[in-house]
Amino acid sequence: MPASRRRDVEHQAKIQAPAALAYQLIANVTTWSWIFPTTVHAERLAGDDAADRVGVWTTTDGTINHWVALRRLDPRALRVSYRQETARPPVADMGGTWIFEPRGDRECLVRLQHDYQALDDDRDTLAWIEEVLDRLSTDELAAFQAGAELASARPQRLLTFTESVVTGGSTGDVYGFLRDMRKWVELVPDLVHVEVRHDVEDVQVVRTETLTGHGRHASEVVRVCRPGAIAYRHLVVPPLATVHTGEWRVTSGSDGTVATARHTVVFDEEGIPTVLGAGADLEEARRFAQRELGAGSVAVLNAARAHLG
Template sequence: MSGERVHRASYEIDVTAPAGVVYGLIADTTQWPLFAASSVHVERLEFDGVRDRFRMWFTANGGVRSALSHRTLDSARTRIEFRQELPAAPAVAMAGTWTVEPYGAGRSRLRLEHEFTVATGPPGDVAWLLLATDSNSRAELERLKENAERWREIDGLLLGFEDCVRVRGPAELVYDFLYGVADWPGRVPHVTRAEVREDVPGVQCVRMETRPEDGGPPQVTESVRICFPHTARIVHKQTRTPPLIEAHTGEWSVLPDETGVTVIAQHSVLLRAADAERVLGPGADVSRARAHVRATLGRESAAVLERAKQHAESAIRSL
């Protein structure tokens, strides 16, 4: 097209895992935030087993972008075609394919192909998109390879749970507390520092310092939070994780009903088993790591939930 240029890129990697296993990892978009480094959150809009339509937020060159996408799944050929309906700027069109080919006994080759168009504009736009596509594609292939190759153990490394609290107060005040993460130091006991950048309304990049219960050195994590005020939800993903955690996503949701509000903290975790003995001592295994992470995240979530409850209920009492 006049004034636009089409770019193509292809990446591939050999994986010591069956093609069906690799295909399964890329076929379920809802699990991408755990298995793909750049994926922050996926909101699935339509899915019938073949056609998958969703909005995804992802990191790119240090920032956060989102795109509305459509995919067509072909499980018989272990192939997925994708197209972005509303591409993230500066792209004006983005499409491609994921292909998994059997490659010997218990091995496969994963190929990712992109075709995208950038409107004529500042040279930096093209350079930005080329860099983002290249770095994200390579990182995704490496992470998918790593997870696929431990497919026999992966279920034991996944941990999901939720905690909740009832609040006798308005949902708006609870959400206000959860949204105001910059104010948590001094209000939430384990949070000692929180730096928040919100370049786009509702998309928060957070650098947080927390104090471990055992009195050890402070831990620093970094997260992206996507805020949905109209549905009183905040989803988040840690982009810099603490020991024992390979990937961590979650959601704060505020659910009003006739008698009050239920506030839920949901977590999904992919454990880093290699850290178990270093962090927990000789002989520590995945089961101990699961218990430790569950207890730690649960305790921290409970502290936030309790302070959100106090914030909402004390405001009502003062009125």
């Protein structure tokens, strides 16, 4: 049976952010993990700022998905179009376009267009695709609006920083230590439990428990293990944050193997006093997060250095 006819659908949102800023947040896929709640990791696999190939890993209801898209980027027209390399049944082909139309200096209209073909014209299947696409597009636009408006009006709520340690051992040895979190328990101070719940095709789901100055903290993290780097997203975050993502990256340096930890945190200003006490503000939360997360990362990297010699 031939594929059904091509269908087009569009969703829109007016957001309080400059169109050029909004465009950059979609063009630069490294922002997606803190903007979109289901995105664990996104990276440019090949290409440049005119056309590229990107890989995206997402998690929804315990299911981890990976897809690859080919994109064309037009910063002058403020458009990013894409097409999935391989669509998943019952969809035969899926593509889309993000369009950013200025509405003054601090506002824009975001148009999210999709075009798709189903494998056939089954009425129930078409209705299901339409419902899912409508729900996902609505959620995606809402998340993007929140992220773009944060980046425009309240960028202090976003914190990104790195910590690096020069270690012994080869890049492969250091990467192997960072990948196998079960090795951390006996070597990393205050880490009391690690449970690897999923480890298939370089995607892991790991549950940990850590002793902190604020008690015992349980967390669950999804990790995408790529050559030389491990990207992750915490599924459980303390009340002072809404997002915590990060990356371990291993490179060769002039003095030895360099292991770098990167953290990105989006703060929840209403939740800050819950953790830090009444009167605590955003600046205090930023200092606290960088101190605590930085110390934790350095502890892991020092454990790698001690373990590998």
